[in-house]
Amino acid sequence: MEEAELVDRTKAGDVRAFEAIVRRYEAVALRTAHAILGSAPDVDDAVQEAFVKAYYALGRFRSGSPIRPWLLRIVANEALDRRRASSRPVSLGLRPDSEVEPADVHELTPEASAVLREQQGELLAAVNALRPDDRLIIAYRYWFDMAEAEMALALGCARGTVKSRLSRALARLRAQLPRAVGEELPGPLVPDG
Numbered sequence: 001m002e003e004a005e006l007v008d009r010t011k012a013g014d015v016r017a018f019e020a021i022v023r024r025y026e027a028v029a030l031r032t033a034h035a036i037l038g039s040a041p042d043v044d045d046a047v048q049e050a051f052v053k054a055y056y057a058l059g060r061f062r063s064g065s066p067i068r069p070w071l072l073r074i075v076a077n078e079a080l081d082r083r084r085a086s087s088r089p090v091s092l093g094l095r096p097d098s099e100v101e102p103a104d105v106h107e108l109t110p111e112a113s114a115v116l117r118e119q120q121g122e123l124l125a126a127v128n129a130l131r132p133d134d135r136l137i138i139a140y141r142y143w144f145d146m147a148e149a150e151m152a153l154a155l156g157c158a159r160g161t162v163k164s165r166l167s168r169a170l171a172r173l174r175a176q177l178p179r180a181v182g183e184e185l186p187g188p189l190v191p192d193g
Helices: 003-011 015-037 042-060 067-086 110-128 132-143 148-155 159-176 179-184
Strands: none
Touching: 003 015, 003 042, 015 042, 015 067, 015 132, 042 067, 067 132, 067 148, 110 132, 110 159, 132 148, 132 159, 148 159
16 A cells, blocks of 8 residues: 555554554664664664654644655654653664675675774764764664655754754764774765755
8 A cells, every 4th residue: 555545544543554554664663763772672662652652643744745754753752752861871783793784795805804894893883972863864864775855854854954964973973983984984975865
């Protein structure tokens, strides 16, 4: 079923349609909450509460708009509220040896592979040292592969604001990184469109 039809059916009271929406976006919602809360046990609770809030707020959702950024904004707000309430330090639950690797990683020498893993660890530590809003915008762009327009909807701001926030977050990230790793980050990491 198309997203718009699921939204319309949910607004008409079809709970199964909302269940389909939840199934469709649950994974990205969990990753969003995880980016904010880290490996905290609150991740599942934050996502569940966000979906409940979304269900009750769906009447205010503008039909025809994409639902993914709207849902992610609710998830992010819920996760940020929980993080503020707990006021504990956050670190992302990603590991340097995660399943996301460069395509040619298998062609690397053992020494080059070890250097790559060390740099990934340094990058992750630097991302973990950032403010939650910086981690969120970097996660949206580079881990969730969201376009500027979708990020703007999820963050509730203009596309130009997304560009400037991402640019500032990347500058703070580069400042956190050891010199060798920071120099190897791609040049302009701001998306083209």
